[in-house]
Structure formats: structure tokens, C-alpha cells
Amino acid sequence: MTDRTPGTRSSSGYSAWRLIAEELRAEIGDGRLRAGDRLPTEAALAERFSVNRHTARQATATLAEDGLVESRRGSGTYVTGEAMRLHRIGVRTRLTKSLGEKASASGNLRVLNSAVEDAPTDIARRLALDGGKAVRIETTRSAGGQQISMSTHWFDVSRLPDIATVLRRTGSVTSALRESGVDDYVRTSTVVGARHATASEVAVLDLGQGAIVLVTEGLDSLTDGTPLQHVVTRFAAQRVRLDIEHPRAD
């Protein structure tokens, strides 16, 4: 019964309503509570978690802030349907497609800023910069009015001197690369982790305190193996899941 009785106040910096909110969030994330399902009433939650109704109300309020549930006047609180989008990760990742029909083909990537600078050692090595400078570009991506992710892109400036300008205009990495003479490229490496969002990620992605980001670290290369782009993306975990492409079995 450990799932049912989080302490009403913990010494770990987490209050009871947050623990309850996380339990409900897990049930929604796992599909035990589905879009359109009615949440238990505040009275029922209060009894189940041995807290007062005010605490139960705080828990559902924080889920409502995150858009996971919505209360309907006189009827109760319901799980919303808009939370989760699938982002495909595969050999030829095309994010704008994977965000579904609401996302336009290219209109949702926004360049925040860019700079030409020395890359950190490990990125310089991955891009085979050999002492040269890199272009760093910070972008965000939205879909359906929601912030989906933010990325830091690194390119070899000697290979792609104008990539930031072109990306700003086209709003698509694939299009920007094509205009820069790169007709095809493939994903050669992706590592996925998760952590709490930093304060700046909370602000940019429009999240609540304590929100989680899925972090992908990817390397794109030319089809001959030449490294092209190192890109770190932070996805709002409450809005996005990653759909891994597996090649057909032989």
C-alpha cells in the first residue's frame, strides 16, 4: 500500500499534494487514467491518500495547470486529450511530420539566437572540428500552441557558414541544410535521458516547477559518415513521448 499513503508532509522538500499529483500524473502517463476519464472526486482522493480535501484540491489544481486535467462546471474533473504527442526518432528524423497534422511543415521552429564560437571539447571531437570554430544555434519548437522542445544545435562553421541565417528564414533544419548543399543526412547516434527542468527550461517551455525534460543528444552525419550536426534537445516530458524507429528484421 506504499502508493496509497504518501506522508502528509515530508522532510524531502515535497509536500503531500505534490506526491498525490505525481501519483495521478503517473496513472495518466501509464494509461490507467485515459483522455475523457473522470478523476476521483476531491473527497475520494482525500480519503484514499489520508489527507484533507484542501490538499486533494491542490493536487488536482497543479495537474490542471499543466493541462493534464480540466474541470467541467458541475460535472467534475476530466483527463484532457491533448497532452501527449509522439516524436519519431529514426535514421531520417523528420520532426515536423511527427508532431502530427496540427504542426505546419516548417512554421514552428524558432531561432532564439546563434553565435560562432569554440565548441566544448567533446562536441568539437564529435564534429571533427580540428581546432576550428562552430556555429551554435538555440531554437525552440511549438505545436498546437504548446511549447514542445528546445534545442542547441552545433555545426562546423567552415562547412556551413550561413546555416543560422538560412535556418532563421526557413524554420526547418532539413530545408536549411538542403539550401546549404546537403541533400541527405542520417541520424547516427541518439542517447536519451531525463532530468528535472532547469529554471530557464521551465520559463522557455512554459512548464511548472519540478517539471521533467526528456533530453536527447543526437549526431547527424552525411551518408558517407562525415559528422554534420550535434544537437541536444530538451522535450517537455508531460507533452511528448519518443517513438523509436526500429529497422525491419532480416
Place this chain on the structure above:
Amino acid sequence: MTDRTPGTRSSSGYSAWRLIAEELRAEIGDGRLRAGDRLPTEAALAERFSVNRHTARQATATLAEDGLVESRRGSGTYVTGEAMRLHRIGVRTRLTKSLGEKASASGNLRVLNSAVEDAPTDIARRLALDGGKAVRIETTRSAGGQQISMSTHWFDVSRLPDIATVLRRTGSVTSALRESGVDDYVRTSTVVGARHATASEVAVLDLGQGAIVLVTEGLDSLTDGTPLQHVVTRFAAQRVRLDIEHPRAD
């Protein structure tokens, strides 16, 4: 500067030391702080985040509890090297290999319990159960003395009536399947998300309150496409990253 000045006390249920801990955790997770690096002193952290030294000490203490840093007497606090393991996700996932040399070939999977029951509708559909029962098996996996993950496995009981018994003995899904007459199988679908751990996940995986789990939902199939296993795994995000296998480009 939003990353540098979390409020000393927030109304969101998060205290200042937790926000600082999460910022440092992000720096370690992103590789800005690496194994062997010395953390800034408590005095330096206190100044950087505009808090008192007691608050800074609480932040580093929680990282130490999670095994991310360790203090060395008279020398300072250092990032440990043991935190992150890579778990490979590919067409033929072999977890026991991916956990590195510390993990024995088969000794670290433990069956907690199993039951024959009706599967939830969506799982029954994915496994093409057609009204029949499923075997549900709960397992945990450890490596190097750390809890790495916990999984819920579903199999068609009519196809694999003894899978739980064999898995308990062999400690390896691949071996258990081989003994049950399945010589080869492939991963056909993986979806990755992240959320806060539930209270029972905190207990089983030996995590702190507010810890994060990476959740993978996978389908394994025979090479002719027949569904074989539906498996949901929760990885301790502070210990594991997922390394996605990309097929060679054509």
C-alpha cells in the same frame, strides 16, 4: 540569469536547496560537470544562488544521497563516476550486455511475482490474445549493486505457459524464451517517456522522493511478425540513459 537565481522559497512546493540540486544535477547530466570534477564550494554555491551556506549544503547533500557526488575529507566534493549506465535499445536488445562488464550475463534480473490474468484491453490487442489470458511477470534489474530498472512483462499464456518459472530460474528473458522454443525475436516498437517515480517505484528502485523514471513501452515479436512480449520498463533516470541503435545508412 534565470538559471542562477531560484527564489529562496517558492510557493510551488519546492525549496531553494532542491532547485539548486536540480540545477547541479542538470549540469552533471549534460556533461558540463564530469566524473572527477570538483563541485564549487558551498561558499561559492551560496553566492551564485544568493542563498546561505546551509541551503547550499542541503543541495549537495541530496546529490550525495543519490550517489552523484561524494565529499572527500579536506578536499571538497567531487562528481562520482558511477552514476550513468547506457542501456542499448535496438532491434535485438540484450540488456545484460549493455549494462557493462560489472553486470553478469544473467544474474541480475529478479522475478518479484507473476500471475495469469486478463490483460488490459490495449495489451491484449497488441499481443493478439483474442480473449485468452496473459502471464504477467514483475521483475527488477540491478547492476553494480544499484537498482537499474523494474519491468512488467506480458506474454500469451497459451504460447508460453511456463515462462515465469523458467525466467525465475534463468534470470534472462532471452534464455527463458530460448528454453521455451523461441530462438530469435526482435524489438518492433519502443516508445519512451519520463515522469516522476511513484511511491512504490521510489521504494523498489531505492530512489529519493521526486526522482524521475524513464518509461519504455516495448513490443517484441517473432521474426515473422507474431507478437511475443509486451514489456513496460521503468529505469532510474539518475542512473541510466538509453542508447538508441540506428541502422546503418544505405
